[in-house]
Amino acid sequence: MLLVALTGGIASGKSTVARRLQEHGAVIVDADQVARQVVEPGEPALARIAEEFGPGVIAADGSLDRAALGAIVFNDPEGRQKLNAITHPAVLARSRELFAAAAEADPDAIVVYDIPLLVEAGRVDEFDLRVVVHAATETRVGRMVELRGMTREEALHRINSQATDTDRFAIADVVIDADGTLEQTLEQTDALWENLRARVRGSA
Numbered sequence: 001m002l003l004v005a006l007t008g009g010i011a012s013g014k015s016t017v018a019r020r021l022q023e024h025g026a027v028i029v030d031a032d033q034v035a036r037q038v039v040e041p042g043e044p045a046l047a048r049i050a051e052e053f054g055p056g057v058i059a060a061d062g063s064l065d066r067a068a069l070g071a072i073v074f075n076d077p078e079g080r081q082k083l084n085a086i087t088h089p090a091v092l093a094r095s096r097e098l099f100a101a102a103a104e105a106d107p108d109a110i111v112v113y114d115i116p117l118l119v120e121a122g123r124v125d126e127f128d129l130r131v132v133v134h135a136a137t138e139t140r141v142g143r144m145v146e147l148r149g150m151t152r153e154e155a156l157h158r159i160n161s162q163a164t165d166t167d168r169f170a171i172a173d174v175v176i177d178a179d180g181t182l183e184q185t186l187e188q189t190d191a192l193w194e195n196l197r198a199r200v201r202g203s204a
């Protein structure tokens, strides 16, 4: 198995790159999806979140009220740190199970871990390759406002809740520039796929 971390700030274009790699044959593990699974009703992380943030973050049906929790943590670094301390170990443990399952199903699998918070979660050494998807702050704000219905202020709060571009460049083996056209992003992604295939062949 080749284990590749794919990171980048919010709305940089990670999932667009991941989808293209999946079309080529990569197995995708999506940390945002895993993060949703580990806070489902009955999961220990949800009980700890309720303890830490109070009943206001739990909806009437017992599920996590994501908007309520988001309104707290994207405006409060201390609250965010507390949330990360609860969710990150659970996300990590579940993700490792998914990596192991992919390796068992196909020892030559190219597994791409789509993880926005790679730098923040401090797990950079675990991967064979680290790919950073980069787009300028203004581009990302524009995408969040136009495509996701956020206000400019909400978008900037999310961006400022994350590692900086400098932090991400410092751990990058490969950078994809996703500030241009979609086609340009996909061309770079296709070249990345050839690079990954060559690495798998090289180690065979």
Ligand SMILES: CC(C)(COP(=O)(O)OP(=O)(O)OC[C@H]1O[C@@H](n2cnc3c(N)ncnc32)[C@H](O)[C@@H]1O)[C@@H](O)C(=O)NCCC(=O)NCCS
Pocket (backbone or CB within 6 Å): 009, 010, 011, 031, 032, 035, 039, 065, 066, 067, 069, 070, 073, 080, 083, 084, 087, 088, 091, 115, 116, 117, 158, 161, 162
């Ligand atoms: C705060 C929550 C409830 C907000 O939910 P919401 O549905 O609005 O957003 P969603 O989960 O779809 O995340 C969207 C994007 O927000 C950013 N983001 C999410 N959590 C965080 C965080 N703790 N710190 C900084 N950015 C974050 C990421 O770029 C992510 O792709 C939710 O994001 C959450 O539970 N976060 C903690 C788990 C986590 O760290 N997830 C990130 C993947 S490891």
Ligand SMILES: Nc1ncnc2c1ncn2[C@@H]1O[C@H](COP(=O)(O)OP(=O)(O)OP(=O)(O)O)[C@@H](O)[C@H]1O
Pocket (backbone or CB within 6 Å): 008, 009, 010, 011, 012, 013, 014, 015, 016, 017, 032, 116, 143, 147, 178, 179, 180, 181, 182, 183, 184, 185
């Ligand atoms: N050059 C480009 N490269 C990538 N995406 C682009 C580009 N131009 C426009 N887009 C659009 O920007 C959006 C990027 O969203 P995407 O879900 O890929 O980002 P993300 O980094 O995974 O976000 P999140 O951290 O919220 O999961 C998509 O709607 C995509 O179509």
